[in-house]
Amino acid sequence: NAGVTQTPKFRVLKTGQSMTLLCAQDMNHEYMYWYRQDPGMGLRLIHYSVGEGTTAKGEVPDGYNVSRLKKQNFLLGLESAAPSQTSVYFCASLGLPGRTQYFGPGTRLLVL
Amino acid sequence: DAKTTQPPSMDCAEGRAANLPCNHSTISGNEYVYWYRQIHSQGPQYIIHGLKNNETNEMASLIITEDRKSSTLILPHATLRDTAVYYCIVRGTTDKLIFGTGTRLQVFP
Numbered sequence: 001n002a003g004v005t006q007t008p009k010f011r012v013l014k015t016g017q018s019m020t021l022l023c024a025q026d027m028n029h030e031y032m033y034w035y036r037q038d039p040g041m042g043l044r045l046i047h048y049s050v051g052e053g054t055t056a057k058g059e060v061p062d063g064y065n066v067s068r069l070k071k072q073n074f075l076l077g078l079e080s081a082a083p084s085q086t087s088v089y090f091c092a093s094l095g096l097p098g099r100t101q102y103f104g105p106g107t108r109l110l111v112l
Numbered sequence: 113d114a115k116t117t118q119p120p121s122m123d124c125a126e127g128r129a130a131n132l133p134c135n136h137s138t139i140s141g142n143e144y145v146y147w148y149r150q151i152h153s154q155g156p157q158y159i160i161h162g163l164k165n166n167e168t169n170e171m172a173s174l175i176i177t178e179d180r181k182s183s184t185l186i187l188p189h190a191t192l193r194d195t196a197v198y199y200c201i202v203r204g205t206t207d208k209l210i211f212g213t214g215t216r217l218q219v220f221p
Contacts, residue, residue, distance in 0.1 A: 042199070042211045042214055043156070045211075059210070090156070092209065094209075102158065103155035103157070106153065
């Protein structure tokens with residue numbers, strides 16, 4: 001049982017490049033989330049999913065797209081990276097209300 | 113979704129109890145209160161959660177007021193490793209997890 005894993009751990013992009021961040025969970029959780037955390041700030045919700053095939057916008061969705069084709073995976077895409085997207089990205093998954101939730105270790109992204 | 117309010121920072125002496133307050137005055141009846149902490153730049157770590165009753169686990173205790181408008185996280189014997197940012201979150205019916213700015217707890221020797 002690996003919990004929540006994120007790939008890659010660290011990435012450097014040039015402005016305009018695209019990339020996909022992968023979040024995987026092996027706990028059969030319905031709900032998955034993508035957050036970003038800028039230095040000295042709290043976590044801000046980008047997008048989330050309440051089940052396979054569903055996605056919804058969070059607080060700061062602009063510039064990102066997501067997909068949940070398989071229950072265990074939640075992908076975060078940057079179509080055209082900008083320096084403002086330099087941040088640490090965290091994925092989380094949780095089950096039914098009242099259950100424990102788990103966060104991944106984070107992906108550090110630097111956009112030059 | 114209910115919003116939470118926490119003090120920005122607190123200090124606690126090692127070995128003493130750390131009591132971290134959280135105000136969630138707009139919480140509705142079916143919303144849970146969750147507590148997480150984040151050490152340095154690691155992923156947030158789950159601590160405890162509750163609905164109405166007080167809860168205790170190996171890490172902490174959660175005291176929720178009778179009207180559910182506020183709660184307190186208690187670390188009974190704080191250690192230096194408990195230095196972290198602590199987040200109080202109300203899980204709403206929309207299933208969004210919205211983090212506030214949290215409380216930065218500094219445990220000193």
